[in-house]
Amino acid sequence: MTFTNKAAREMKERVGSLLKGAEARGLTVSTFHNLGMNIIRKEYARMGYKPGFSIFDDGDIKALLTDIMQKEYSGDDGADEIKNYIDSWKNDLILPDEALANARNPKEQTAAIVYLHYQRTLKAYNAVDFNDLILLPVKLFQEHADILEKWQNRIRYLLVDEYQDTNASQYLLVKLLVGMRNQFTVVGDDDQSIYAWRGARPENLMLLKEDYPSLKVVMLEQNYRSTSRILKCANILIANNPHVFEKQLWSEMGHGDEIRVIRTRNEDAECERVALEILTEHLRTQRPYSDFAILYRGNYQAKLMELKLQHHQIPYRLSGGTSFFARQEVKDLMSYFRLLVNPDDDNAFLRVINVPRREIGSTTLEKLGNYASERGISMYAAADEIGLGAHLDGRYAERLARFKHWMDNVRQQCVVNEPIAAIRSMVMDIDYENWLRQNASSDKVADARMGNVWFLVDALKNTLDKDEDGDMTIEDAIGKLVLRDMLERQQEEEEGAEGVQMMTMHASKGLEFPSVYIIGFEEEILPHRSSIEADTIEEERRLAYVGITRAKRNLALTFAAKRKQYGEVIDCTPSRFLDELPPEDLVWEGQEDAPVEVKAARGNDALAAMRAMLKR
Numbered sequence: 001m002t003f004t005n006k007a008a009r010e011m012k013e014r015v016g017s018l019l020k021g022a023e024a025r026g027l028t029v030s031t032f033h034n035l036g037m038n039i040i041r042k043e044y045a046r047m048g049y050k051p052g053f054s055i056f057d058d059g060d061i062k063a064l065l066t067d068i069m070q071k072e073y074s075g076d077d078g079a080d081e082i083k084n085y086i087d088s089w090k091n092d093l094i095l096p097d098e099a100l101a102n103a104r105n106p107k108e109q110t111a112a113i114v115y116l117h118y119q120r121t122l123k124a125y126n127a128v129d130f131n132d133l134i135l136l137p138v139k140l141f142q143e144h145a146d147i148l149e150k151w152q153n154r155i156r157y158l159l160v161d162e163y164q165d166t167n168a169s170q171y172l173l174v175k176l177l178v179g180m181r182n183q184f185t186v187v188g189d190d191d192q193s194i195y196a197w198r199g200a201r202p203e204n205l206m207l208l209k210e211d212y213p214s215l216k217v218v219m220l221e222q223n224y225r226s227t228s229r230i231l232k233c234a235n236i237l238i239a240n241n242p243h244v245f246e247k248q249l250w251s252e253m254g255h256g257d258e259i260r261v262i263r264t265r266n267e268d269a270e271c272e273r274v275a276l277e278i279l280t281e282h283l284r285t286q287r288p289y290s291d292f293a294i295l296y297r298g299n300y301q302a303k304l305m306e307l308k309l310q311h312h313q314i315p316y317r318l319s320g321g322t323s324f325f326a327r328q329e330v331k332d333l334m335s336y337f338r339l340l341v342n343p344d345d346d347n348a349f350l351r352v353i354n355v356p357r358r359e360i361g362s363t364t365l366e367k368l369g370n371y372a373s374e375r376g377i378s379m380y381a382a383a384d385e386i387g388l389g390a391h392l393d394g395r396y397a398e399r400l401a402r403f404k405h406w407m408d409n410v411r412q413q414c415v416v417n418e419p420i421a422a423i424r425s426m427v428m429d430i431d432y433e434n435w436l437r438q439n440a441s442s443d444k445v446a447d448a449r450m451g452n453v454w455f456l457v458d459a460l461k462n463t464l465d466k467d468e469d470g471d472m473t474i475e476d477a478i479g480k481l482v483l484r485d486m487l488e489r490q491q492e493e494e495e496g497a498e499g500v501q502m503m504t505m506h507a508s509k510g511l512e513f514p515s516v517y518i519i520g521f522e523e524e525i526l527p528h529r530s531s532i533e534a535d536t537i538e539e540e541r542r543l544a545y546v547g548i549t550r551a552k553r554n555l556a557l558t559f560a561a562k563r564k565q566y567g568e569v570i571d572c573t574p575s576r577f578l579d580e581l582p583p584e585d586l587v588w589e590g591q592e593d594a595p596v597e598v599k600a601a602r603g604n605d606a607l608a609a610m611r612a613m614l615k616r
């Protein structure tokens with residue numbers, strides 16, 4: 001088990017290269033949430049759910065919380081904060097009643113009440129959220145020993161990767177599945193635990209010796225990525241943190257260059273310096289731009305760096321591009337899918353009822369919602385009830401009934417005929433391509449968006465085709481697609497394009513680059529101001545450790561002497577972590593600033609000479 005689809009794919013590929021045919025039979029590589037979804041899919045009846053449950057994504061959750069807050073408190077102020085409370089409670093396996101009983105102040109009490117309404121509404125929609133994929137199986141196992149024993153027999157040997165990133169609910173899920181057998185392996189690094197802000201508990205590693213007294217510890221200390229000098233700096237830095245398991249990374253990649261610490265006049269000069277260095281090195285050595293990575297503590301630092309790269313015509317890739325599943329046309333079709341398998345999903349119903357336009361206005365939908373609420377049924381179920389006619393003009397009631405009967409027919413076709421063919425017919429029936437052409441900026445854009453629609457239908461078909469057990473239904477396949485939507489955010493890239501990689505240090509975990517720049521190596525940035533105030537410097541030190549160990553050959557740490565903040569220019573203090581690095585392995589640059597005009601002239605002369613040389 002691991003955390004991301006990408007990691008799971010890589011593991012499958014590596015295992016596939018080591019084990020052939022029958023040797024791999026019975027082996028499953030999965031994310032935590034995929035495993036949780038499979039457990040719910042098999043055991044939904046014991047949890048009080050119906051088949052075809054929906055998985056709510058962040059957009060659905062925020063819409064639902066906003067609706068609850070408007071009904072209960074006549075406003076949606078603080079919905080994001082309440083979502084954070086609910087996420088935290090679910091990660092810690094705290095149910096609404098317990099959250100309410102233990103509320104320490106009025107804000108927590110309000111959040112707990114909303115949590116109670118939220119959970120009841122999810123259940124009424126036959127839906128779960130992302131955190132429920134772990135919470136519900138844990139509660140099921142705790143309450144039903146027979147089901148736990150069945151899954152313990154099914155999963156006889158368990159290996160968990162990135163164990164330091166597990167939260168309370170994931171920790172308990174693993175502990176329950178392992179049981180008394182102790183046939184259990186974890187891979188983890190307490191020095192790379194950097195996700196406490198989203199519930200990860202590095203102390204889970206500390207509990208291993210208590211939970212499994214016969215634990216055998218194997219140290220994987222040889223590093224196959226970085227030079228010895230980079231690893232020496234990383235080892236000495238992280239030695240300032242307390243450790244569960246002491247280790248010393250070492251490498252046979254050579255001693256390597258000194259780590260450069262670059263001081264600049266201000267943040268503008270800092271970004272300009274980094275951009276010019278990358279451009280010069282690219283022109284001088286013909287190294288690809290993808291060899292270079294620029295890492296930073298927060299996304300806000302990327303904006304100025306982007307402008308400098310654009311100014312010098314340096315291609316770059318910014319982590320966190322538009323997800324395939326976040327595109328409007330994909331979300332439209334996914335909502336149709338969700339409504340097909342779960343007619344109680346009001347969020348999906350509201351998204352598709354006027355896509356394409358069916359002349360059903362907001363007033364009609366509000367009256368439908370009120371009627372459905374009075375009847376205690378979903379809006380879809382209410383759409384063709386005779387009693388609705390007393391609340392609506394006949395024309396609008398007829399349009400709603402027509403839509404429901406059409407969807408009922410599509411659902412029936414998915415059962416009696418080939419489901420993918422029925423879904424393709426559904427897309428054609430609604431004339432979605434014409435809808436896109438009416439709303440797209442050009443035919444080319446409409447064609448691309450329609451291509452995404454068919455790609456999604458093909459993805460659904462592939463999910464069905466890859467079912468090894470042969471018992472996957474169209475509902476199961478759609479559930480897997482919805483989960484993939486939430487687990488995997490893909491960046492759209494031009495084929496063959498390459499560029500400087502820009503990302504936060506959190507996003508860089510698990511990656512490696514020949515040359516790395518970490519910008520903003522200053523107090524109140526790294527370590528972050530909130531960590532200084534909360535005295536959680538150890539996690540910030542682990543974050544710096546992760547950033548440093550992304551570099552294979554060259555590493556530069558940059559900071560500004562002055563920086564603009566809230567419209568004022570402030571003096572900056574170099575990060576305390578620089579004082580913790582071995583001085584004999586550092587070379588400091590820019591301690592004395594030349595006038596900016598002189599620097600610019602020098603840089604332009606050097607670039608002009610480099611370009612002239614390459615043209616010969």
